[in-house]
Amino acid sequence: MDAPGEFWYISNMDSAQGRGQIENFNLFGEAAELPDVVHCETIEARSILHNWEFKPHRHARLHQVLLVDAGGGTARVETQTLSLRPGAVLNVPTGCVHGFVFHEKTQGWVVTLSSELLDEVLRADEGLRPILARPALADADAGLRRVVSQIFEEYAARDFARAQMLRALSSQLLGQVARALHRLDDSDAALPDAPLRARFERLLEETFRQHWSVSDYARALSVSPTHLSRVLRQATGLPASRAIEDRVLREARRQLFYTNLSIAEIAYLLGYNDPAYFSRVFARATGMAPSAFRARVDRA
Numbered sequence: 001m002d003a004p005g006e007f008w009y010i011s012n013m014d015s016a017q018g019r020g021q022i023e024n025f026n027l028f029g030e031a032a033e034l035p036d037v038v039h040c041e042t043i044e045a046r047s048i049l050h051n052w053e054f055k056p057h058r059h060a061r062l063h064q065v066l067l068v069d070a071g072g073g074t075a076r077v078e079t080q081t082l083s084l085r086p087g088a089v090l091n092v093p094t095g096c097v098h099g100f101v102f103h104e105k106t107q108g109w110v111v112t113l114s115s116e117l118l119d120e121v122l123r124a125d126e127g128l129r130p131i132l133a134r135p136a137l138a139d140a141d142a143g144l145r146r147v148v149s150q151i152f153e154e155y156a157a158r159d160f161a162r163a164q165m166l167r168a169l170s171s172q173l174l175g176q177v178a179r180a181l182h183r184l185d186d187s188d189a190a191l192p193d194a195p196l197r198a199r200f201e202r203l204l205e206e207t208f209r210q211h212w213s214v215s216d217y218a219r220a221l222s223v224s225p226t227h228l229s230r231v232l233r234q235a236t237g238l239p240a241s242r243a244i245e246d247r248v249l250r251e252a253r254r255q256l257f258y259t260n261l262s263i264a265e266i267a268y269l270l271g272y273n274d275p276a277y278f279s280r281v282f283a284r285a286t287g288m289a290p291s292a293f294r295a296r297v298d299r300a
Helices: 043-050 115-121 128-132 142-157 162-182 194-210 214-221 225-236 240-258 263-269 275-286 290-299
Strands: 023-026 038-042 053-059 062-070 073-077 080-084 088-092 098-102 107-114 136-139
Touching (some): 038 043, 038 142, 043 053, 043 098, 043 107, 053 062, 062 115, 073 088, 080 088, 088 162, 107 142, 107 162, 115 162, 115 240, 128 162, 128 194, 136 162, 142 162, 194 214, 194 225, 194 240, 214 225, 214 240, 240 263, 240 290, 263 275, 275 290
Parallel strands (some): 023 053
Antiparallel strands (some): 038 107, 053 098, 062 088, 073 080, 073 098, 088 136
């Protein structure tokens, strides 16, 4: 198990503490992109450090699945208050505001998946993304519990082909969670403006290499740019312009991480005519040049 204290830090450049704003956290940290395929820890490991309570926060680029085995507590998810019980699985999508108060000695597991991993394993035409984009509590069946156990075993083993196995198991987990949520009554699922956000995300997935502006997306979705940005900000804490930029940067990180393409080839693949300009955009957003990012990945 990783040292439990080193992954919990604020990703906002301008801290929101003391101003009543919801904070963005990133378990993986801004300075070390994609250090692992997933992150696994028990509910107890982190809760002990925080007196079994987590104030409302969100993760800008992480999706979490929380499985309660014993004990329980209360989850505040967006505008809902949910009672956590043994055998329940909680889906916490990227950007979803959530907080917890656990009963002391509650046991369970938390699997954290990066946005890049979801991009890799979820196909846009299979219908899982809209389901997994909703925060909800469901009952975990034996198959879901089994795959969580397998993920934790593989995560800790550090064996050959570990990354491949974790990607495959994570894909299974997302399928199991989507299946559990699909069984819920649809009336329990929708959040205000969730359909617009889902349509935007589908369109963004199809067009992000074309570098559309917020106005382009708003026009295609038949809404005003202001309304689109407001919906995205409420859901993720970021305006539409940042969502567009982040999708391009996620793809850049994936290409740098998973391929041997040159920096120039990646720039052209992402719709940039000038590789030097792409490098400046990447460095401004991540704090390091693409070549430095790739070197860090190689060392890791």
